[in-house]
Amino acid sequence: MENLPINQMNNREVLLEGRNVKKYFPIKEGLLSRNQKFVKAVDDVSLKIYKGETFSLVGESGSGKSTLGRVLLRLYDLTSGSISFDGVDITSIKPKKMRNIRKEMQVIYQDPFSSLNPRMKISDIIGEPLEINKIAEGVEKHNRIVELMELVGLDPTRMNHYPHEFSGGQRQRIGIARAIALNPKFILADEAVSALDVSVQAQVVNLLKDLQQKLGLTYLFIAHGLNIVRHISDRVGVMYLGNLVEVGEVEELYKRPAHPYTSALISTNPTPNPRSTKEKVILKGEIPSPSNPPSGCRFHTRCPFATDRCKNETPELVALSNSRSVACHYPLV
Amino acid sequence: MKELLRVENLSVDFQKEKGFIRAIDNISFEVYPGETVCIVGESGSGKSVTSLSIMRLLEYENGKIANGEILFNDQNLVEMSQEQMRQVRGNDISIIFQEPMTALNPVFTIGKQLIESIVSHKHVPKKVAWEQACELLALVGINDVNVRMKQYPHELSGGMRQRVMIAIALACNPKLLIADEPTTALDVTIESQILTLLNDLKNKVHMSIVLITHDMGVAAEVADRIVVMYAGKIVEQGTVYQIFDEPTHPYTKGLLQSIPNESGPREERLYSIKGNIPSLSQLPAGCRFHPRCEYATEQCKKSEPDLVVGNNRKVACWNFERVINDKVEQ
Numbered sequence: 001m002e003n004l005p006i007n008q009m010n011n012r013e014v015l016l017e018g019r020n021v022k023k024y025f026p027i028k029e030g031l032l033s034r035n036q037k038f039v040k041a042v043d044d045v046s047l048k049i050y051k052g053e054t055f056s057l058v059g060e061s062g063s064g065k066s067t068l069g070r071v072l073l074r075l076y077d078l079t080s081g082s083i084s085f086d087g088v089d090i091t092s093i094k095p096k097k098m099r100n101i102r103k104e105m106q107v108i109y110q111d112p113f114s115s116l117n118p119r120m121k122i123s124d125i126i127g128e129p130l131e132i133n134k135i136a137e138g139v140e141k142h143n144r145i146v147e148l149m150e151l152v153g154l155d156p157t158r159m160n161h162y163p164h165e166f167s168g169g170q171r172q173r174i175g176i177a178r179a180i181a182l183n184p185k186f187i188l189a190d191e192a193v194s195a196l197d198v199s200v201q202a203q204v205v206n207l208l209k210d211l212q213q214k215l216g217l218t219y220l221f222i223a224h225g226l227n228i229v230r231h232i233s234d235r236v237g238v239m240y241l242g243n244l245v246e247v248g249e250v251e252e253l254y255k256r257p258a259h260p261y262t263s264a265l266i267s268t269n270p271t272p273n274p275r276s277t278k279e280k281v282i283l284k285g286e287i288p289s290p291s292n293p294p295s296g297c298r299f300h301t302r303c304p305f306a307t308d309r310c311k312n313e314t315p316e317l318v319a320l321s322n323s324r325s326v327a328c329h330y331p332l333v
Numbered sequence: 334m335k336e337l338l339r340v341e342n343l344s345v346d347f348q349k350e351k352g353f354i355r356a357i358d359n360i361s362f363e364v365y366p367g368e369t370v371c372i373v374g375e376s377g378s379g380k381s382v383t384s385l386s387i388m389r390l391l392e393y394e395n396g397k398i399a400n401g402e403i404l405f406n407d408q409n410l411v412e413m414s415q416e417q418m419r420q421v422r423g424n425d426i427s428i429i430f431q432e433p434m435t436a437l438n439p440v441f442t443i444g445k446q447l448i449e450s451i452v453s454h455k456h457v458p459k460k461v462a463w464e465q466a467c468e469l470l471a472l473v474g475i476n477d478v479n480v481r482m483k484q485y486p487h488e489l490s491g492g493m494r495q496r497v498m499i500a501i502a503l504a505c506n507p508k509l510l511i512a513d514e515p516t517t518a519l520d521v522t523i524e525s526q527i528l529t530l531l532n533d534l535k536n537k538v539h540m541s542i543v544l545i546t547h548d549m550g551v552a553a554e555v556a557d558r559i560v561v562m563y564a565g566k567i568v569e570q571g572t573v574y575q576i577f578d579e580p581t582h583p584y585t586k587g588l589l590q591s592i593p594n595e596s597g598p599r600e601e602r603l604y605s606i607k608g609n610i611p612s613l614s615q616l617p618a619g620c621r622f623h624p625r626c627e628y629a630t631e632q633c634k635k636s637e638p639d640l641v642v643g644n645n646r647k648v649a650c651w652n653f654e655r656v657i658n659d660k661v662e663q
Contacts (some may be wrong), residue, residue, distance in 0.1 A: 028557065060520035136447035167609040168376075197375035199625075202591035210601070222519070227550075231593035231603060251599070268525035270550025272592050276575045281530060283522045286490045 006150050007195045012050040015186060015218050016072060021045045021070045021081035027291060039291045041067040043242040044081075046317070051185075054212065054219040056229045056250075058265065059239035062287050064221050068239070072220065073096060086185065103133060106179040110191035112171035116163040122149075122174055123159040129181045148177040151214075152207060156327050169200035171258075173207065180211060190222045205232060226269040229252055235323075238262045241298040242290055244317055248324035258326040260303050297329065305330055336363040337541050338387070338509060343643045345382055354613050356382045356396065357532050358565045361640070364509065368577060369535060369542040371573075373588075374562035377610055380545045383562075384511045388428050389418045405509070423454050427502035431514040433494035437486040443470075444482030447504065454505040464482035469500040472537075474530055480489060492523035497529065506538060513545045518543040528555055549592060561585050564621040565612055571646030579642045581619070583626045583651045620651070628659075 023043075024038040031270045041064045049055045057065040070076045072083055074090055082091040090101060109115040116125055126145050130136045136144050152173040162170055171247055172192065177188055189208065193201045194312040205228060211217060223229050229236060229250070236253055238246040238261065246259040257263040264281040271278055294301045300310040309329055317327040342430040343360050360553040364370050374380045385391050387403055387607040389410055405425065409563035410418065422428075430436045438446060447466035448459060457465070463482075469477040473496040486494055497516060502510055512531065516524040532555060535542055546552055552559055552573070559576045561569045561584065569582040580586040590604035611617060617624050627634040632651050640649040644657055 060522060098393055169609055197610060198549070198588055198591050199375060199606040200609065202603040203607075205593075206602050206605060226521070227593045227595055230595065254596070264408055264522055268521050269522070269595065270524070270528075270548060270554050271595055272549040272553050272577070272589065274553045274556075274577050276553070280525055280529075286492050286523060287520070 009165050012053075014048045015051045016049040016220070017047070017084050018068075018072055019082045021068065021071055021083065022079040023067055023076060024079045031085075036189040037291055039294060040242050041290060042071060043293075045239075045242075045244045047237060047244060047247065049186075049220060051218055052212075052216060052223055053234040054140070056221040056223060056233040057239055058224060058226065058229055058236060058237045060224070060240070060265075060287050062290060064241045064242040064290070066190055068224050069190055069220055073102075073107065073188055075107075103182045104184050105186040105188070106182065106184040107190045108172070108175050108179050108187060110195055112168050112175055112195065113163075115172055115175055118163055121160050121162060122154075122166075122228040125163070125174060126159075126177045126181055129178060133182060135182065138203050144181070148181055151180070151211070152177045153203075167200075169196055169204060172196060176204075176207065176211070180215060180217075183215070184217070186218045188220045188222070188243055191224070192221070193228060194223060196224060201228070208232065211306055226254075226266060238265065241287060241293050243298055243327060245299065245328070246324075246326045247317070248326075252324065256333045258320055258324060258331040259299075259328050260305055260332065261299050262333060297327075300318060334365050337366045338364040338543075339402075339404040340374045340383075340387070340538060341402040341404065343383075343386060343403065343421045345379075345386055345396055346399045347394075348395045349614070350374070351614075356565055356613060357386070357562075359400070360400075360562075360567045362560050362567065362570060364541050364543060366508070367535070367539055368540055368557040369532075369544060369555050370558050370560060371556035372543065372560045372562060373547065373549060373552050375547055375588075375610055376614060377564060379564040379565040379615045380547075380562050381513055384428065384513045384543065384545055387511060388416070388422060388426065389413065390428075410473075419632045419649065423450060423507070425507055426509045426511065427505075427507040428497070428511040428513065429502050431513050431517050433491060433498045434486065434497055437489070437494060439486050442485055443480075443489070447482070447501055450501050450504045452541055453585065466500075469503060470497070472503070473497075473500045474526075474535070475500075491519055492526060494532070495519065495527055499509075499527075499534070503534065503538065507540060507561075509541045509543065511545070512555045514547070515544070516551065517546070522618070524551075549589060564616060564648065565613060566621060567640055567647075568622065568650070569648045570640070571648075575646045579644065579657065581646065581648045581656055582622075583628050583649050583652075583656055584622050584655060587625075620649075628655055 011142040021042055023042040024040050027037050027039055034152060059065045071078050082089060116252045123145050126148055127141050130141050130144060138271060145159060149159060154173050193204050196204060221232055233250045236250050237244050238260050245263045254266055257266055264283045267281045268277060285302050288301060296312045297310040297315050300306040315327045315329050317325050320331060341361050344355060345357045347356050370614055372383060386398060391397060398411050428499045444466055448462045449467055451462040467478045469609050470481060475481055516527050544555060556573045558572050560567055563584050569585045576585060579580045580589055587606040593603055619635050620633040620637055623629040638649045638651050643653050
């Protein structure tokens, strides 16, 4: 049983890969901004996303998951490290060439209210990427818009309406139609369902899964709702204070978390079952500031198992098995 | 046991450009001493409006109570003047909100804000109030109280601010604490700290809690009883076990089914309730849930069901018996 997934893993093609990615934001302090400090939003993260899979990033606010997503899409320039997409190194690619590659990588944002221009009709919002990239015009464009609207479950006769006439869930569908308009290979869904009501959230999650099968998409799914992540993902990466602390296959990781932070995160996730006997690992304190992270393992200030070694020595992300890596001196499994 | 709070046939209207919109329509529920009642619902269900009505804060939001009574210890809060209400707020009933940053005043220290609420309600000297404020901060789990007292809200993290808000709310030993989405803006590890704190406090100071949330997980963790709201109406009301073990309204059932499993095998597809939440200005006729309901019949389109006793709890559905019998299939 162990062998099959490993073989699959090795044969699978990597679509997006980040190597030692760092993203520091400068903060200016003191007279004439002489003391320059940095917020280390993403600090030395390496990861691979395979073709056709859904990879999720989870972590608390300030963990750097959204920044990492944006850096991987080169929406931010990276401080150091390298990124390759579909075999092409895009770390320092020229903007003109990057524009071509962007067709392949699209984003769905969290807030369906601020990510759609309120003065544009739905047909223009969905049709804009087609126009900019000179892919379709006139009747052809119209037909493609109808096709896209049907694909995401919107009524095409409403293509001349404005965003305010749609509900939150429908707007998120519009955002999805826009994202898939150019037949991308890769979609970053940054908290794409977090703002939706539970009954509508399920519809959008199902839609994302359907589209993945139909169009062969690869997703990077950023979310804090752990139940949704478990449902949608193949693999999960857990971030804490700019570091990737654990990566693994979703069910295995939820069942037997290896990093104490993953374990706390999963145990404190509210369970919709009043009879749940789940033992909670209540962490002390809160996530420290990324401008002044703790020494050694960044989690040691909140970790129930921390020793002196954790205070001084930074753990590397090392493989526990073929499908699991963890950055902890004393992993739980 | 006699109830602490009884809401009777309460309806609330909001003034909009095109006349009135009824945000909550004829709701009734009660809260007993020492229990936690969770009001759950999605956006537009009227759960927050309910909390604002109990505090009589609606008037400041362009709303008014059109009908009904809110009885707190037999006093009708609806008939009180704002002057009288000021005595009730803080002394008897306190409220905490979702966003602790906007609820605290950014230009005063934590200590000053705590002392202000103690002095204005209890009329004690400042020195005594300082000591009481320190005790309150310790009660809500804040260390180094003497340092914290002198800090400003921006110097504290989100979880810490919510603890301060709870301390202020508890300053005058209220009998009822209304918590309107108190953990929604917080991360899960902090959320569980706050929920544990609320549970501990309830037992320590013996108060009742009305907790408003959209998260069934949160409700499962803290509630004794649950009130489920949909589009301004209460659709089901029962103990936490009744609601989770045997949801009797199709909406409650759908809501619970749309949450992905946390353990066990993963579903291929999530169950989802079809359609969207209706706008309050364009409510469907009959039962408000009927366009999205898989049990809907002709009767549901025409007449609205009342909240009546069924399956040992209160439910507003014409077909609840079919819903219960259907349970076996899953």
